[in-house]
Amino acid sequence: MNGDNARHAAHDDRFPPYAEAGFDEAPPPDIDRAILAEADRVAAQRARWLRPAHLAWAAAVALSIAIVLEVGVGPGVAPDRAPAISEPVTDLGGPVPRRAERSSAHSDQLRVAPVRPEARDAADDLGAPRLERFAAPPPGATAPAADGARAAASTPDARCGEEARGDVAAWLTCIAELREAGEDAAADAELEALRLAYPSALENGNRAPR
Amino acid sequence: MRHPISQRHETIGGEPTSAAARPRREGGRDDTELMLRFKAGDARSFHDLYARHRGPLYRFFLRQAHREAADDLYQETWLKVIRGAASYSASAPFAAYLYRIAHNVLVDHYRRTAHCAFDDADDLPDVADPDDPPEAELDRATLKRRLSAAIAALPPPQREAFLLREETELTLDEIAAVVGTNRETIKSRLRYAVLKLRRALADADEPMEKRA
Numbered sequence: 001m002n003g004d005n006a007r008h009a010a011h012d013d014r015f016p017p018y019a020e021a022g023f024d025e026a027p028p029p030d031i032d033r034a035i036l037a038e039a040d041r042v043a044a045q046r047a048r049w050l051r052p053a054h055l056a057w058a059a060a061v062a063l064s065i066a067i068v069l070e071v072g073v074g075p076g077v078a079p080d081r082a083p084a085i086s087e088p089v090t091d092l093g094g095p096v097p098r099r100a101e102r103s104s105a106h107s108d109q110l111r112v113a114p115v116r117p118e119a120r121d122a123a124d125d126l127g128a129p130r131l132e133r134f135a136a137p138p139p140g141a142t143a144p145a146a147d148g149a150r151a152a153a154s155t156p157d158a159r160c161g162e163e164a165r166g167d168v169a170a171w172l173t174c175i176a177e178l179r180e181a182g183e184d185a186a187a188d189a190e191l192e193a194l195r196l197a198y199p200s201a202l203e204n205g206n207r208a209p210r
Numbered sequence: 211m212r213h214p215i216s217q218r219h220e221t222i223g224g225e226p227t228s229a230a231a232r233p234r235r236e237g238g239r240d241d242t243e244l245m246l247r248f249k250a251g252d253a254r255s256f257h258d259l260y261a262r263h264r265g266p267l268y269r270f271f272l273r274q275a276h277r278e279a280a281d282d283l284y285q286e287t288w289l290k291v292i293r294g295a296a297s298y299s300a301s302a303p304f305a306a307y308l309y310r311i312a313h314n315v316l317v318d319h320y321r322r323t324a325h326c327a328f329d330d331a332d333d334l335p336d337v338a339d340p341d342d343p344p345e346a347e348l349d350r351a352t353l354k355r356r357l358s359a360a361i362a363a364l365p366p367p368q369r370e371a372f373l374l375r376e377e378t379e380l381t382l383d384e385i386a387a388v389v390g391t392n393r394e395t396i397k398s399r400l401r402y403a404v405l406k407l408r409r410a411l412a413d414a415d416e417p418m419e420k421r422a
Contacts, residue, residue: 015404017411018376021354027268027284032260035288039248039256042292047251 160190168198241304249295256292263308266377270312273361273373275319283319287312306384309374313388360410368403371396
């Protein structure tokens with residue numbers, strides 16, 4: 001056999017006699033059955049396994065989202081105490097000071113704060129209406145928050161701001177201004193809060209505004 | 211005897227082996243898709259896949275081992291495919307994946323039995339069948355017997371390359387990847403295999419012609 005034949009053989013796609021021989025042997029039927037049965041078993045197993053896997057995946061995603069939300073929002077407000085969506089966020093005279101008042105360390109500081117003489121003077125000086133000043137937000141609050149505080153202070157439900165509550169005299173002044181404004185209910189509520197916060201304040205010469 | 215097929219191979223290298231490069235079979239899903247569906251738990255897809263490859267794979271083993279061993283190797287290969295389906299990826303055509311496993315199973319078999327040569331004369335159909343088949347059938351049975359004997363006499367690497375070329379649709383590069391060599395080596399093995407087979411068939415014809 002020469003080189004040309006060898007090259008020709010190398011480029012032949014198939015060997016024709018092999019196709020002519022017509023080899024058609026097939027595996028015995030029992031082997032076919034065994035293999036297919038195993039395939040069915042494995043497929044069923046995989047199908048069963050995949051379904052719970054999807055569920056587990058979905059549960060993992062849901063749990064992850066819940067954890068992210070919890071971490072993002074923070075542990076602060078319990079659901080039953082959380083403000084409603086429609087509630088104004090700038091209600092500075094309401095629940096926020098009250099929570100601060102109830103919180104342990106801060107409220108202790110408030111209770112032991114001495115009554116300063118200048119505060120007494122301020123309490124006597126009830127001439128000008130200064131509701132806005134006492135209801136003003138703390139420094140650093142944004143302008144809309146200050147507006148909200150002013151708005152809240154001018155309503156019948158308005159209470160004295162955190163700054164006023166930090167000082168007995170200022171608080172009394174605030175209560176007096178509430179009375180002047182004809183908001184007796186709010187003034188009474190503030191007075192009651194003051195009594196709770198500073199039980200001895202009214203007995204030390206501070207006059208409750210009527 | 212030097213072990214002619216000594217390496218097991220885990221990866222498919224070489225030229226285009228991506229499933230996307232392979233033509234889709236007419237009238238049905240492509241092998242890779244069927245295997246992926248089986249992987250996802252669809253048993254019916256495996257039945258289709260099995261029907262396509264059962265004959266060629268069985269003959270691949272039958273031409274290289276005794277019938278009993280071929281049965282075992284064939285079954286072992288499919289079981290590996292089934293149980294390893296979870297790790298199957300579409301990076302290679304299914305046929306290349308299947309015959310790579312078959313190649314490894316065959317290599318293990320050779321190592322266990324410590325020889326690669328076999329004589330499958332006992333497995334071949336008897337030419338002098340008492341049922342007196344028609345002449346064309348007799349000729350084909352004769353050819354089958356001679357060709358089987360000639361294939362069995364090939365060196366195992368040439369035999370394996372030849373059977374992969376004849377029984378599968380794998381390209382030269384894919385065959386090279388299956389057996390872990392390069393394209394040129396496969397071409398060489400195929401060239402020598404075909405030459406030997408032609409010579410063997412011609413030698414078998416000569417005495418008959420002389421007798422005639």
